[in-house]
Amino acid sequence: MIERHLAKLRARGQVSAEEEQAIRSAVSETREYAADQIVVPAFQDQDHSTLLLDGFMCRFKDMRNGQRQITELHVPGDFVDLHSFTLKYLDHEILALTPCRAAFVPHQNLQRITDDFPRLTRLYWFGTNLDGAIHREWEVSLGRRSARARLATLFSELQIRLGIVGLADDTGYDLPLTQSDVGECLGLTNVHVNRTLRELREDGLMEFQSGRVTVLDRPGLWRAGEFDPRYLYLQQRTR
Amino acid sequence: MIERHLAKLRARGQVSAEEEQAIRSAVSETREYAADQIVVPAFQDQDHSTLLLDGFMCRFKDMRNGQRQITELHVPGDFVDLHSFTLKYLDHEILALTPCRAAFVPHQNLQRITDDFPRLTRLYWFGTNLDGAIHREWEVSLGRRSARARLATLFSELQIRLGIVGLADDTGYDLPLTQSDVGECLGLTNVHVNRTLRELREDGLMEFQSGRVTVLDRPGLWRAGEFDPRYLYLQQRTR
DNA sequence: CGCATGCTTGATTTCCGTCAAGCATAGTGG
């Protein structure tokens, strides 16, 4: 059930059998979410964190005029709101973009992990810092990159993150999002996302059609986005 | 020496006398930095973290065309690269924007804290999560807000963060940065920053001249930026 | 079949970037 989560952890650090057992016993119930359902509301105290097992979720912040900015996409295996353990409430919503399945981990159980397993605690701390690194890369996209480069970076990032949990290969991956969703990640309108996707397709770099991303020229796509995967911390180390 | 750091911690959580002692004894040497000096280079393994005591630093990422995006500003009391403790290397540079003084904390000493002080560990974990929350708010600015709103948000954020460590009051604060620095935070050119600052000045909201920010109408400034300080987590709670 | 949702393309507008030049200030050195 939490195999993808363990795969994500073990891609960056070590997890002993004892620690794995601690994680497994920390999980309580499992829930299903419909597409467009709010999973964690903003500004309300939380007593548990949520482990995404299946589907795609996002973090987003609303603006008064109805626009929204998605600040991170989440893939299966991600602890979507682990930061609520120390923050207590979230400064943003968590939304299911597609039908999702997720597991609850009560903060009480996380507290026990931090009391008894310092190394695992540091690995989870690393996890939230990795979210921070992704935020920073998105800041660069939003602040300085062209629409073309933003798209190239986003789809390159997802290929790696989904690959770690076995949901992407060299040819591409399933991504059941709309062009509007992508626009809300990148600070672009759906119209401009559409035009720019056509450009990338015509240049033979990638396609994004009917919920599937096809990567035609990975090096070319990386170049188009000035993509450097080091911000994803892809080495197994002692954290 | 680390009074501002303790003030920042205690604004959000509790620090016992014993924990305070652990922090104090974790600090090793102190260093000075000149303006424009790199404090922590990107992509190089670190064996210590850096506590900013005086001056302003920033995190930034370079682009191939020479542009840079500042992803966060740091004020005295901030642990500018606490995340290197679990990340091992940083995905960005840390730069002194003004002459600075900073203290070193070897990762070995942080390791001891995480082994012996779970509550303090969670408070430091909170600290890096707070950086993440600031990143998210900046993503909203960079992705969706007008130049005017971006400036209003940034200067409002700094007034609060500097106020916590006694470096800002209701009238304003010293901020010895250039208009180009501000532009690199907000994804704007120095030219457009200049024009927009004039607008905010003419509207009687704020001034930014010769290294000093004067807040003339705080509610108006907050409104102009749709500023909501809850993302700064300004309550003292058990973390 | 009818409707909703999302994709696609064109025409026009706007915010901000680029380029350029002048000005102010402060620090330097003859």
Add this chain to the structure above:
DNA sequence: CCACTATGCTTGACGGAAATCAAGCATGCG
């Protein structure tokens, strides 16, 4: 003490990337 220079601020003219507005098309579902 006063050129001289560097750095940063200010303003104007022009250009461009993406937004907005609008309409038609494709797809899927009840």
